[in-house]
Amino acid sequence: MFLLLAPVCAQSAEKYENPTPWSYQRLLRPSIPATKDTTWPKDDLDRFILARLEKENLRPIGDASRAILIRRASFDLxxxxxxxxxxxxxxxxxxxxxxxxxxxxxxxxxxxxxxxRWARHWLDVVRYADSVGRVWNAPFLYAARYRDWVIDSLNADKPYNRFVAEQIAGDLIPAKTVLQRRDQIVGTGMLALGSMNVQEGSYEQYILDQVDDQIDVVSRAFLGITIACARCHDHKTEPVSQKDYYALAGIFYSSRTLSGTPNRNDEARGGYVSPEALVDLPT
Structure with missing residues (x-):
């Protein structure tokens, strides 16, 4: 599914009339600047830093001590x-x-x-929460499974392309074992954890809003753009048309999102959870 996203944006980019934003411009390799001090730089990145410092008539400070280095690294990692x-x-x-x-x-x-430590940053990117928000703040009963999946993926040094694929289409990726398949399915929890109005009277509207949230999180997290704005009109600042939006919407609409424990008395109409399944959340 992820591989389908880039061509959609590329096609509409050809029709984009405004000047090309910097984020869509081809990457260029800049020339390495010369520096007066040739002893301080250890690599090309240092040369860029030192060149700017010299331009401002500044000098690098001395190297940090070992005690400072380990403190910085420990807090950072x-x-x-x-x-x-x-x-x-x-x-x-x-x-x-x-x-x-x-x-x-x-x-x-x-x-x-x-x-x-680093899962916190990714969970912010994919709008992770333990509950749906809105008026009836119903809990995502198994949200912690996705949270732990992110933590375990980072600790296992899972390749980024695999990390992305399992969150978008982990249920479709072939698995060698039952446990691996279960793990991949947990990764798709990213698509189910968005804010939603579980009191929406129209089941079709509820599903369309859920699809919109899924498009929004995928485009923001993996493409760095806000495709969801094209739900109602061609995007004003991104090369994304309304046609592009609904091409993606068809992909997510054809998928069934299992958001929690169905209400047996209202399952046919899209009921979310039984009242007895709710838990008090800390305020």
């Missing part, structure tokens, strides 16, 4: 300060600074806290 034992081990490591620091980073990446 785990969201937690390093223990005194970790600090002492790093300070006593006789290896050259670069090698010793590389070992620290590798250890931090192996921590389960790494996935928990």
């Amino acid at each position: 785990r969201g937690l300060p390093p223990s005194q034992t970790e600090i002492d081990a790093f300070l006593r490591d006789p290896s050259p600074d670069d090698l010793a620091f590389a070992k620290v980073v590798e250890t931090l990446l192996q921590s389960e806290r790494f996935g928990e």
